[in-house]
Amino acid sequence: MRHARASLEIEARAGEVWRLISEFEYWPTWGPTVVAIESAAKAVGPGVTGRVKTIGGLWLPFRIIDVEPDHSWNWRVLGIPMTGHTVADLGDGRTKVEFTVPIVLAPYVLVLRRGLRRLKLLAEATQ
Numbered sequence: 001m002r003h004a005r006a007s008l009e010i011e012a013r014a015g016e017v018w019r020l021i022s023e024f025e026y027w028p029t030w031g032p033t034v035v036a037i038e039s040a041a042k043a044v045g046p047g048v049t050g051r052v053k054t055i056g057g058l059w060l061p062f063r064i065i066d067v068e069p070d071h072s073w074n075w076r077v078l079g080i081p082m083t084g085h086t087v088a089d090l091g092d093g094r095t096k097v098e099f100t101v102p103i104v105l106a107p108y109v110l111v112l113r114r115g116l117r118r119l120k121l122l123a124e125a126t127q
Contacts, residue, residue: 003084004106007098008116012123014089017097018070020123021085024050030119032111044073052077083112093127 010017020026022044024037032055039050048064062082066074072086084100097119099112 001081002103003100004103004109005098005100006109006112006116007096008113008120009090010095010097010120010123011093012095012127013093014087014095015070016126017095017119017123018087020119020126021087021097022073026122027052030115030122032114032118044075083108095123 020030024039024042024044027034027037034052035055035057036053037050038053038059039048041048041050044064044067046064046067050062051059052062053059060077061079062075062077063079064073064075066072066084070087072084074084075082081102082105084098086098086100088096088098090096097116099116101108101112
């Protein structure tokens, strides 16, 4: 499957960036379309399920898939493949983050870029 991509370098350790994108409590802080998360789990993991509340007020079911700890994770929302999230340690306290979506959702890359900028502000403020 082809994907559209957005990426950004962040002046923060990869472990910190991973924590911010993998622990549910932080998602509303950097995710432009996420208002709240409900899940029995606190973070992404293979098969973790829950609900995400969108800016439109809708609660949508999700399942976390394809997790590579400290590196990447993908999810399905309403059973549909959605965003992929990847963290790459560049050394010297720098991290590259890449978000992807299936090519049919390419316009959503604009939202992903906004999320990356918000994530950058959050991650760099914690350093």
